[in-house]
Amino acid sequence: MKTLLSIDIGNSDMVVGLWRDDKIEFIWRTPSSKEKNAEAFQMIFREWLLESDIKISEVDSISLSSVVPELSDTVSKAVKGLFEINPLIIGPDVYHKIPISTERPTEIGSDLMCNALAAYIRAGRKACIVVDFGTALTFTSVNNDGSVAGVAIAPGLKTAIRALTQNTAKLPEVPLEMPTSVLGKNTVHAIQAGILSGYTGLVEKMVQLIKEELKTPMNVYATGGLSSILSPLKDSFDIVDVNLTLDGLRLMNHFYEK
Numbered sequence: 001m002k003t004l005l006s007i008d009i010g011n012s013d014m015v016v017g018l019w020r021d022d023k024i025e026f027i028w029r030t031p032s033s034k035e036k037n038a039e040a041f042q043m044i045f046r047e048w049l050l051e052s053d054i055k056i057s058e059v060d061s062i063s064l065s066s067v068v069p070e071l072s073d074t075v076s077k078a079v080k081g082l083f084e085i086n087p088l089i090i091g092p093d094v095y096h097k098i099p100i101s102t103e104r105p106t107e108i109g110s111d112l113m114c115n116a117l118a119a120y121i122r123a124g125r126k127a128c129i130v131v132d133f134g135t136a137l138t139f140t141s142v143n144n145d146g147s148v149a150g151v152a153i154a155p156g157l158k159t160a161i162r163a164l165t166q167n168t169a170k171l172p173e174v175p176l177e178m179p180t181s182v183l184g185k186n187t188v189h190a191i192q193a194g195i196l197s198g199y200t201g202l203v204e205k206m207v208q209l210i211k212e213e214l215k216t217p218m219n220v221y222a223t224g225g226l227s228s229i230l231s232p233l234k235d236s237f238d239i240v241d242v243n244l245t246l247d248g249l250r251l252m253n254h255f256y257e258k
């Protein structure tokens with residue numbers, strides 16, 4: 001049995017999964033705050049392991065994706081020190097080992113490459129789309145041959161609401177709840193209608209346009225912390241899996257070591 005730690009540093013949270021072979025056993029989450037140093041991250045890892053009754057020596061390998069450059073070295077240093085393992089840092093040096101290819105390896109987020117890999121394998125190496133509801137709302141499309149067809153990026157749900165609050169005098173931050181009507185009768189409902197109902201349409205339209213442009217059947221997968229908020233979309237996705245990026249990290253390690 002092999003124990004792997006997969007670390008996904010996103011713009012909101014660092015999410016860590018502990019895998020035993022291909023089963024995820026623990027998932028931990030902490031804010032991606034740039035104020036934390038390596039020692040602070042080590043403390044967090046120690047606490048997670050302690051509460052889950054895992055020994056440091058049980059971990060065999062680590063894979064790490066970061067789309068927050070300020071945290072990449074800090075977390076890498078933290079895990080090297082704590083586990084005495086060199087993490088596999090997901091980036092262009094790894095991509096030639098996996099069944100996913102991309103024309104601009106330095107530009108695409110490593111989390112999106114993890115998403116693409118996990119989705120492509122689940123789709124039985126067929127064309128697919130991953131919709132990631134994170135800080136950003138991203139659409140990553142993969143062709144039948146495993147090449148990334150393209151990415152679309154929009155503000156994530158919380159990011160869109162925050163942008164409204166920050167750029168207006170009178171709009172409050174509202175809960176991410178689907179309204180029952182698009183005719184808001186108060187400010188909170190009006191914002192919920194514009195963002196949540198509006199984004200439902202955005203996602204449907206994007207998936208439709210991608211399929212029209214690529215002219216091939218595509219499975220559609222949803223991931224990201226906010227992937228279940230837009231409830232009318234649940235039948236639009238073949239799978240909703242908040243751990244898809246972590247699965248991609250596990251697969252990155254699998255293909256790299258093969």
Ligand SMILES: Nc1ncnc2c1ncn2[C@@H]1O[C@H](COP(=O)(O)OP(=O)(O)O)[C@@H](O)[C@H]1O
Pocket residue numbers: 009010011012013014015032133134135136158223224225226
């Ligand atoms: N299990 C969860 N419980 C509560 N909030 C969550 C959970 N997962 C994610 N979120 C929230 O969803 C948002 C997006 O998270 P995530 O997909 O991890 O974004 P990113 O990858 O950009 O860091 C964040 O605001 C996060 O706090």
Ligand SMILES: CC(C)(COP(=O)(O)O)[C@@H](O)C(=O)NCCC(=O)O
Pocket residue numbers: 010011012067107108109110111112134135136137138151153156
């Ligand atoms: C698009 C992203 C901001 C998404 O990050 P997240 O929402 O997961 O925090 C990230 O993948 C990124 O910085 N990408 C680089 C640009 C690109 O992928 O084309």
Ligand SMILES: [K+]
Pocket residue numbers: 008010111132134224245
């Ligand atoms: K993410």
